[in-house]
Amino acid sequence: MFRLHLIPYGTKFDIVGMSRYMISLAVAVVVTCFAFMTFKGLNYSIDFKGGYIFEVTLPGEPAIQELRDELGSLGLGEVSIQQFGGKNNLMIRLGRAEDGKEQEMAIQKVRNALGTDAVYKKVETVGPKVGSELVSNAIKAVTFALLAMLCYIAIRFEWQFGICAVAALLHDCAIIFGMFSIFPLEFSETSITAVLLTASYSINDTVVIFDRIRETLRRHKTMNIKDVINLSLNETLSRTTLTATTTLLAVLALYLFGGKVIAAFALPIMVGIIVGTFSSIFVASPLLTCLNLRRDKIGGDDNRKDGGRSAANIG
């Protein structure tokens, strides 16, 4: 019977041995990403910096340059005009935003400039205050979520596991942010969700591997930590790649068939899944060897429940 096997049975990769190179690579990438974020910054959408977006269909083919000059003369900040899905479909962005009354006047000015025959598909205005609140709110929520997960893992496993998981998570987030900065992709409200999805995928992946490490530690009382981690990683490698593949396939479908908006959202998630899988294997787990893991604590706890019993049954 045919079965698709992405990873053959019984691999014996020395992943912890490779980790020196892999972690150096990860550090280099993260540093690069930080450098880009510091010096280049993110390409924030109007959700964050405030501004106007108009998606319009004009009756005839517009003279883009003239339109740009005309809108530029309105004094509403930087103008960007994009054509999409046909020559007379335009996406117009204006950089400056005010609160209150000026907003309405600005919209009216643009409407006058575009003429009465324009059909508006989408009009968005965000005041500067709303944007900055969104940022602080998102940062607060994500920080607390990370702390909560760290605590949970520390309680269920050991504090070392929590630290490693969060380190891997920070690595993933840094790379996603870096990607937004390097390829200047627009960072919008939806992008936050993309980062969160990546984080939740990555933590899930990491916990599965940690679980196996804990189990192996209990089962093989005398094996040294490095071998325990290597064994656990190899045993879970098949599952790790399978789940990454199914999830990637689903996101690929989003990217290919989801239309413009969803595709922009799917791309960072695809990268995030790959990065998250990488970090669970090559960052989170090998890092455990550096953190003086104490076997007696892990072995002692609830030995009878799962790991212990199965070891007895099989062994």
Place this chain on the structure above:
Amino acid sequence: MLVVSRFKYAYTIAVCMLGTLFAIPSFVSQETFDKLPGFLQHTVSLGLELRGGSHIQLEVDLRSVEKERQESIVDETRKLLRKQNIKYSKISVQSRGDGSAIFINLKNQDDVPSVQKMLLKIEKQLEVSVSGAQITAVISEAFMDEFAKRVVSESIEVIRHRIDETGTTEPTILRQGRDRIVVQRPGAGDSAEVKKVLGKTAMLTFHAVDEDMESIEAVNPEQKPNLPAKPGVVYLPEDRGNKTMYVPVKKQHSLTGKSVVDAQVTIDNRTGMPAVSIKFDSIDGARKMAELSTKYLGKQFAMVLDGKVLSAPVFQSVLNDGNAQITGNFTMEEATQLALLLRAGSLPAPLNVVEERSVGPSLGADSIVSGKNATICAFIFVALFMLASYGKFGGFAVVSLTANIMLLFACLTLLGATLTLPGIAGIALSIGMAVDANVLIYERIREEIRSGIRAIIAVAQGYRMAMTTIVDSNLTTMVGAIVLYEFGSGPIRGFAVTLALGALISMFTTFSLTKLLIHVWTRRNGNKGFTI
């Protein structure tokens, strides 16, 4: 041997059936939907970017209300200071930080305690501080918070009335944060109409016109002319078609629009212009109107809306029946709007638009179609991959994946959650992640079989061994999701709900439905031995 109790059989099947039942209305056409029994006529509600509509975020201008209150305190204090002959060099409201405060400079430092007492008597929520002969007073932050709460909920009430009056269906009006209100309405049309209705405070007041002073014409309509000052009198602008007049009115209003119970558009008999006829409530408004019209018979009386004089007619007769007519330089449309605003009541504070989004229905429909296609493709991709990897057992996983999607839709429907564009993406993604639990178990079973034990025992063993892993990983996700929900806002919250539901449902289907399917299959074929 995998054990599944009879009870578990029953409730697994019941939950899946119920889930499918509640999920179905979201997928059927409108005609079929109308034929469904009432309790099933609920679908997942779609976010604005999917069905088209407008979203406006308003900020309640609390500072201006605060300043207004401070100014009236200053007026009162000034009066008392004069009466008690306390000398001062300055008394005013000035901006300080992002708010404002009352400043009083006294000539004699000995008067400080009595003035302090005076201020607190006028408004006990003041926080008074003294340095030398200068007194500074602000309204306490705690009181302002309490006040903000009241003003925002009153504003929401008024906004709801006003929007209902425009005939908009299903508007969503929500408080957000301390001083924000979000108004969402589905359907076509842009938000200009709604903004027009919300942009006005619609504070209607009636003031006596000061007879000693004359109205002054503004030479430049953009600029306020130099106006003579008289205590207790303010000049307010009146638009008279081609020119703007500044009319001197008494600061203290005699009557407000709060006592108005009904307002309708009429045509003024004398001028033939549109006007608004109003009816006062009988207890307070009508009696006051009668008193005023007796007192000011034959004299000018100004009707002021949001600081602008609408008109200042002369009382021709005593108004006894509580009916009055507001005239002004109205067009029919303006009169209709004024009548609407008066019926709905005035806002307790001005509102500023800080965010606005509107999406045309065609764009929304496109998004739904592409979202649907993407989700279906995601399902097909994942299903094929599972079948290729695990054969029959992959098939079981696909069945429970289907149940997973149904249950997710059912939960979203029952919770009244709103499906947004990232929400659709979240569903497609959870299709990918939902099979993770199955993959974990199957991989574990494979390992057990390889270690040489009988397949049927390996299945039970695999299930048991994978259990902790699945619970741990899903609980970590849940912990994260709960915190995100607690501290996040808007899209982050929506995401947290989908995430938590996805984790819960995938645990349920794996431990009940997939297990049940495998149980049934192994009972028939298990003794022959099998591989996954």
